[in-house]
Amino acid sequence: MPLLTPSMAAMPAVNDATGSSKGRPSSVLLVLGDSISAGYGLEPQQGWVSLLQQRLAEHGSDLVVINASISGDTTNGGLSRLPRLLEQYRPEILVLELGANDGLRGTSLALIETNLQRLIKMGQQAGAQVLLLGMRIPPNYGRRYSEGFYQLFSRAANATDSACLPFLLEGVGGVAQLMQADGLHPNQQAQQRLLENGWSALQPLLVQP
Numbered sequence: 001m002p003l004l005t006p007s008m009a010a011m012p013a014v015n016d017a018t019g020s021s022k023g024r025p026s027s028v029l030l031v032l033g034d035s036i037s038a039g040y041g042l043e044p045q046q047g048w049v050s051l052l053q054q055r056l057a058e059h060g061s062d063l064v065v066i067n068a069s070i071s072g073d074t075t076n077g078g079l080s081r082l083p084r085l086l087e088q089y090r091p092e093i094l095v096l097e098l099g100a101n102d103g104l105r106g107t108s109l110a111l112i113e114t115n116l117q118r119l120i121k122m123g124q125q126a127g128a129q130v131l132l133l134g135m136r137i138p139p140n141y142g143r144r145y146s147e148g149f150y151q152l153f154s155r156a157a158n159a160t161d162s163a164c165l166p167f168l169l170e171g172v173g174g175v176a177q178l179m180q181a182d183g184l185h186p187n188q189q190a191q192q193r194l195l196e197n198g199w200s201a202l203q204p205l206l207v208q209p
Helices: 048-058 075-089 100-104 109-125 143-160 188-206
Strands: 028-033 064-067 093-097 129-133 163-165
Touching (some): 048 064, 100 109, 143 163, 163 188
């Protein structure tokens, strides 16, 4: 089943995960994603990225989460926006959650993978540790394309020596009671599971010197 809407939204102001506009904090975790991380259909404080800020505080981290996610964004959109974001926030950690909208549009798998590698390298060259969050697309795109899409996230991470969570929506995608009425986006109940999925991949980065 489709996980994201391919329609583009106007670029919002980049906010921290509490919803307030600020200058550059001293320690930043930057999330660059699409509607799954933008919290489509939810109140700002309900999305998994906002819950991540709470989790970090509970663990004594001084990282401030900047959510630069836009519903409908693609890897091309990320490539156009990331340089400015890196310059502005100089994140210690960059979380990339892009690619699903590319897949839903039938974009070449090779191009998606290349774009993801470029995004990762941008973050690394700016001094950030990078976590790539993978996605799946519906099987009606054909098994070869759908499976190739799923696998490209791990390949992109391996090629760039970066961290990867193969499927952010594990345990959520395709579960009706965890999806909004559109059948496309996780609902509020699902956000805690998304947090736990993301947290499992993020924790090793937090303990690195």
